[in-house]
Amino acid sequence: MRMCMRKASPHILLSYLAIFFLFFVVVANGGDFNYKEALTKSIIFFEAQRSGKLPSTPRLGWRGDSALDDGKLANVNLVGGYYDAGDNVKFGFPMAFTVTTLSWAAIFYQEELRSSEELQNLQDAIKWGTDYFLKAASRKNRLYVQVGDAVEDHECWIRPENMETRRSVLVVDEKSPASEIAAETSAAMASSSLVFKASDHLYSRSLLNKAKMLFDFAVTFKGSYGGECPFYCSYSGYNDELLWAATWLYIATRRPKYLQYIEEESTSENVKEFSWDLKYAGAQILLSKLYFKGLKSMEKFKNQADSFVCSVLPDSPSRNIYITPGGMIHIRDGGNSQYVTGTALLLSIYSDLLAQFNQNVTCNNQQFYPTHLMAFAKQQMDYLLGENPEGRSYMVGFGKNPPTQAHHRGSSVPKLPENYRVDCGMSFVYWFLKNEANPNLLTGAIVGGPDRNDAFLDRRSQSSMTEPSTYINSLAVGVLAKLAAAHPL
Numbered sequence: 235m236r237m238c239m240r241k242a243s244p245h246i247l248l249s250y251l252a253i254f255f256l257f258f259v260v261v262a263n264g265g266d267f268n269y270k271e272a273l274t275k276s277i278i279f280f281e282a283q284r285s286g287k288l289p290s291t292p293r294l295g296w297r298g299d300s301a302l303d304d305g306k307l308a309n310v311n312l313v314g315g316y317y318d319a320g321d322n323v324k325f326g327f328p329m330a331f332t333v334t335t336l337s338w339a340a341i342f343y344q345e346e347l348r349s350s351e352e353l354q355n356l357q358d359a360i361k362w363g364t365d366y367f368l369k370a371a372s373r374k375n376r377l378y379v380q381v382g383d384a385v386e387d388h389e390c391w392i393r394p395e396n397m398e399t400r401r402s403v404l405v406v407d408e409k410s411p412a413s414e415i416a417a418e419t420s421a422a423m424a425s426s427s428l429v430f431k432a433s434d435h436l437y438s439r440s441l442l443n444k445a446k447m448l449f450d451f452a453v454t455f456k457g458s459y460g461g462e463c464p465f466y467c468s469y470s471g472y473n474d475e476l477l478w479a480a481t482w483l484y485i486a487t488r489r490p491k492y493l494q495y496i497e498e499e500s501t502s503e504n505v506k507e508f509s510w511d512l513k514y515a516g517a518q519i520l521l522s523k524l525y526f527k528g529l530k531s532m533e534k535f536k537n538q539a540d541s542f543v544c545s546v547l548p549d550s551p552s553r554n555i556y557i558t559p560g561g562m563i564h565i566r567d568g569g570n571s572q573y574v575t576g577t578a579l580l581l582s583i584y585s586d587l588l589a590q591f592n593q594n595v596t597c598n599n600q601q602f603y604p605t606h607l608m609a610f611a612k613q614q615m616d617y618l619l620g621e622n623p624e625g626r627s628y629m630v631g632f633g634k635n636p637p638t639q640a641h642h643r644g645s646s647v648p649k650l651p652e653n654y655r656v657d658c659g660m661s662f663v664y665w666f667l668k669n670e671a672n673p674n675l676l677t678g679a680i681v682g683g684p685d686r687n688d689a690f691l692d693r694r695s696q697s698s699m700t701e702p703s704t705y706i707n708s709l710a711v712g713v714l715a716k717l718a719a720a721h722p723l
């Protein structure tokens with residue numbers, strides 16, 4: 235992008251000085267955080283979310299094997315995978331997004347992760363999810379998308395090792411399609427195939443083959459799925475997942491059919507968030523790299539990526555999101571931290587692409603440089619790590635005054651005998667309602683975070699503030715790896 239030079243008014247000069255001051259303050263204040271420690275702990279959290287048969291020497295000693303009969307009710311092996319948040323249900327939609335974004339971090343920040351000695355741990359976290367999806371997508375045009383009865387599960391506060399709630403199975407197929415979930419799982423398999431391409435070619439190929447099969451299923455049998463409602467309703471529809479999956483498949487294969495789909499059949503929109511339900515901005519940033527490399531048909535996506543940036547930067551004249559008095563992005567209550575980490579990841583990656591290709595972003599007539607994007611990404615992560623009005627960390631086990639009452643069954647219920655008989659009615663009295671710190675440290679979990687006024691209540695019952703999720707952390711890993719490399723202690 236060519237920058238137009240003209241005489242600046244005092245107002246514009248003051249704006250540039252304000253941006254420079256913000257960047258200077260953010261870098262100076264945030265440099266005190268141990269980003270490598272935060273990175274390490276953010277990956278450990280995924281081990282707390284594992285379902286199935288655990289390794290013999292887990293890093294979290296309070297976790298054990300769980301849900302070893304998953305899939306039995308449908309005569310299929312669905313052991314493994316991840317619990318999404320503080321409950322004991324395996325929801326395929328957010329799990330797939332978790333794997334896709336972890337894979338993106340492993341691909342884009344491979345060297346930074348290697349220098350922090352966390353690349354193998356991240357690959358292990360990804361493989362725990364992909365091994366499960368290979369089982370869930372074992373047959374053509376059929377995908378198992380959920381294990382566990384969400385209603386029953388939410389009526390019992392018990393650790394997964396001792397749960398006795400029904401492990402029902404939900405499946406989608408030609409007669410009851412779910413393009414959102416099929417496409418997101420396709421994106422997870424395509425992106426993860428790149429992660430393992432050099433180290434395990436056969437495994438990588440099996441992932442890519444499943445990705446192709448799932449994309450064909452999602453496109454051929456289009457339909458939205460409401461089976462994971464009211465917990466994971468796709469309000470955005472399936473067009474964003476189809477674009478997201480096609481983009482990852484084109485990157486992984488370079489096959490013209492996926493580029494043709496992107497150019498001729500896909501739908502894309504200007505958006506201001508990136509989350510488990512809305513993937514447009516992620517695809518747009520991935521496709522912008524193709525534009526920078528000379529593929530002019532991708533110009534629309536590059537312009538939409540710029541629009542995302544202009545929507546979120548605090549000093550952008552076209553900003554249209556709310557930023558709290560303390561400086562945090564706030565899009566909606568209930569796991570708002572995912573929008574913080576999601577924005578930080580996209581700005582971090584896009585800042586690197588802009589710098590690589592000597593590009594800037596123009597919001598109306600105002601220019602923003604890659605350093606501006608990264609400054610705001612860093613400020614968002616620093617907010618979660620402790621640079622906020624509460625003066626506290628929102629990552630369990632990290633920094634000053636971190637949360638102690640995460641809304642999380644496994645963390646809040648003490649280890650119990652293997653044959654312990656669960657009284658679901660009393661479980662909330664015994665463990666949920668107790669105003670005490672969780673007995674098991676949920677290391678590295680980033681909780682839902684404060685409200686739009688920067689207020690936070692560390693109580694287990696405040697699920698919108700204290701519940702963690704895999705996708706909050708998966709969006710944080712990449713930017714933490716970059717910060718750890720850029721700001722070593």
